Amino acid sequence: MARPRLALVPGEPAGVGPELCVRAAQRTWNADLVAYGDGRSLLDASDRLGLPLQLVPPDTAHVAPGQLRLVEIANAASCRPGTPDPRNAAAVIAALSRAADDCLAGCCQGLVTGPVHKATINLGGIAYTGTTELLAAHAGCEVVMMLANDIVRVALATTHLPLRAVADAITADGLERTLRILGAAMRTGFGIDTPRIAVLGLNPHAGEAGHLGREEIEVIEPVLARLRGEGMRLDGPLPADTAFLPARLRGVDAVLAMYHDQGLPVLKYSGFEQAVNLTLGLPYPRVAVDHGTALDLAGTGRADPSSLFAAISTCTRLAAGRKERRP
Known part of the structure; x- marks a missing residue:
């Protein structure tokens, strides 16, 4: 059975999401991870953590620990850890929407999402109640x-x-x-x-x-x-x-x-x-971390990646299980 391909969205670039994704990129998984987001934020996070990160094209067949496939969705403004910028709200939503599009199209078999800062999205002029509601409306399902x-x-x-x-x-x-x-x-x-x-x-x-x-x-x-x-x-x-x-x-x-x-x-x-x-x-598995953006921890290197690791592992099992049961 082919390995599932999972879309990975870091979420709020000023939160802990980019750092958690960098930590995930240091591991070997039973799925092919493709990040959807701002490459500069991920590289800045890797520098702060002192961990290697090489961003590679999304169609790269094989990656090693320290490499991460990326669909680039650039932020409108540079950001400082712990200080969300409403100018980046559109990029955060665009990353979620693009990843969801690729899941619906079958390019990815599952979606893993990092934490999003609801207030910042709304301050950016986008009506947003949560990623769950956004994905449900996008897929047209309950x-x-x-x-x-x-x-x-x-x-x-x-x-x-x-x-x-x-x-x-x-x-x-x-x-x-x-x-x-x-x-x-x-x-x-x-x-x-x-x-x-x-x-x-x-x-x-x-x-x-x-x-x-x-x-x-x-x-x-x-x-x-x-x-x-x-x-x-x-x-x-x-x-x-x-x-x-x-x-x-x-x-x-x-x-x-x-x-x-x-x-x-x-x-x-x-x-x-x-x-x-x-x-x-949803027509595809979606698994998110069970915590917020943790703005007070962003940039400190102390954010615990356990929930993201669990989300990736869970989404991998769900995506692989769906493929096995497909006629």
């Missing part, structure tokens, strides 16, 4: 956010919403759509034929039979019953305070949390450095 490490996979029914808006956002149609996307991703991406998904309730004690809220009775339980009738293996709705106990997680392939801070603190506590962010539902 997606689900899932974070994962070696201990647990947690998908989200709602993402970045104020807590007071969460209950209204959990609808029968939305929950069913999320579970279908999650189930399909477990089958096609992870090779699990009949995944077992633990679905959390919204309220404390999963509503306590309606005494602490009726969303479980009126919204969640009917959806689960309907999908179980189609053969999906769904546990729940489960009280969130006990659902993550090791004994309860045994045999569970993924957990669906109703909102961001219901599930992600547990995942991050169990292994933040190795956690990755996956976008389920």
Whole structure:
């Protein structure tokens, strides 16, 4: 089987993304990495780290540690570590869009993304809520956010919403759509034929039979019953305070949390450095680091590359798995 080719987007050039990509270029991977971004930022990062870096054309067949294929997308302005420049917003978005184009065209089999600074993109005059939303709109599909490490996979029914808006956002149609996307991703991406998904309730004690809220009775339980009738293996709705106990997680392939801070603190506590962010539902695997731009660490050489390394490894497995299962 041919090695998968992965697009690698460093993200915000003033953050830790370029440094992490330079560290990734020092390793041998089971995939061919192609960076999409500003070459000068990568070379400056390599100089600061004292690590070798040679940028080579994207069609280079073989690279050695210290070399990195590059699709050049130049920044509009030079940047200083820790100080984002809104003039570079267009280049950051162009790198993501070009990489996504190449994934949709089949030139790359997966996408790995570094952290993007949302405020700087918006200050640059580009309406931007997040890379997940950008890629979903670009591909014209609905997606689900899932974070994962070696201990647990947690998908989200709602993402970045104020807590007071969460209950209204959990609808029968939305929950069913999320579970279908999650189930399909477990089958096609992870090779699990009949995944077992633990679905959390919204309220404390999963509503306590309606005494602490009726969303479980009126919204969640009917959806689960309907999908179980189609053969999906769904546990729940489960009280969130006990659902993550090791004994309860045994045999569970993924957990669906109703909102961001219901599930992600547990995942991050169990292994933040190795956690990755996956976008389920795209026509290609997309895996991101599970941290921000870390502007306070940019330029210091102290940024931990573990999450990027985990993202590359995860995307490699997902891309290779898709190729193996393709008819």
